[in-house]
Amino acid sequence: MSERIGHAVWALAPYAPEAPFRLYPGPGDRPPVVASNIKPLRAALTRGGDAEVTVLTPAKVRPVLVVAEASDTSYDPGLLVLRLLSFDKLGEAERAQVREGKDPRYFHLHPSGFKDLPQENAAIVSTLTRVAQTAVEPGSLGALNRNELRVIHERIAAYFRLDLGAMVRRMVLERAAGTPRPEP
Numbered sequence: 766m767s768e769r770i771g772h773a774v775w776a777l778a779p780y781a782p783e784a785p786f787r788l789y790p791g792p793g794d795r796p797p798v799v800a801s802n803i804k805p806l807r808a809a810l811t812r813g814g815d816a817e818v819t820v821l822t823p824a825k826v827r828p829v830l831v832v833a834e835a836s837d838t839s840y841d842p843g844l845l846v847l848r849l850l851s852f853d854k855l856g857e858a859e860r861a862q863v864r865e866g867k868d869p870r871y872f873h874l875h876p877s878g879f880k881d882l883p884q885e886n887a888a889i890v891s892t893l894t895r896v897a898q899t900a901v902e903p904g905s906l907g908a909l910n911r912n913e914l915r916v917i918h919e920r921i922a923a924y925f926r927l928d929l930g931a932m933v934r935r936m937v938l939e940r941a942a943g944t945p946r947p948e949p
Contacts, residue, residue: 769831769844771914773879773886773906776896778848779824789819797821828906829896830874830888832917844901847917848892849874852885863887869924872917879907888917890924 786806787797800806806818829846850871852860862868871887879886909917922929 769901769905770833771831771909771911773828773830773849773874773882773908774904775826775902775906776829776846777824777826777900778829778846778894778896779822781894782820782822787821789821828882828886829894829901830872830909830917831901832888832893832914832921834898842898843895844898846894846896847872847888847890847921848894849882849886850889851883852887855887869920872913872920874907874909878909878913881906890917890920893921893925 784800784802786800786803788800790796790798828849830849831844831846833845835841835843852863855863859868863871863873866873870890872890874882874886874888876882876885921927
């Protein structure tokens with residue numbers, strides 16, 4: 766397992782592009798091209814155009830929680846992260862629910878494990894985002910323990926309705942048969 770998984774780090778975290786899409790027109794002083802949906806982009810593809818475009822989308826330098834990385838980082842050096850929400854953006858009743866683990870949208874980051882975060886935070890489970898390793902600053906603002914990481918992985922799987930049943934069954938059968946699993 767990567768040294769970064771379970772750690773809060775500073776990163777340049779992009780937001781997911783939403784319509785209207787602002788597209789980079791290439792070098793020069795031309796303004797961005799605006800598309801209200803992806804239909805014209807798809808049409809360019811069917812005319813033999815290139816499917817790759819550069820989308821101008823907001824991003825923010827912010828602390829994030831690293832929850833996973835690709836098993837083959839030579840092929841995909843990206844990290845999966847969750848954005849964080851500082852507790853000052855929540856009401857007192859919401860803070861209590863998050864601290865008690867009763868709100869599945871958030872995972873409380875206990876301040877004792879995240880001493881380098883400027884204030885108390887929660888990871889936002891619905892904000893699973895891919896960032897390049899080059900967009901992450903070295904160092905750690907704190908870390909989850911193994912059990913907390915397991916819980917957050919379960920919350921992500923539940924939130925995004927990931928069907929992991931077949932994989933779990935296969936893993937149980939392999940373990941029962943004594944088949945060693947390769948470490949990612």
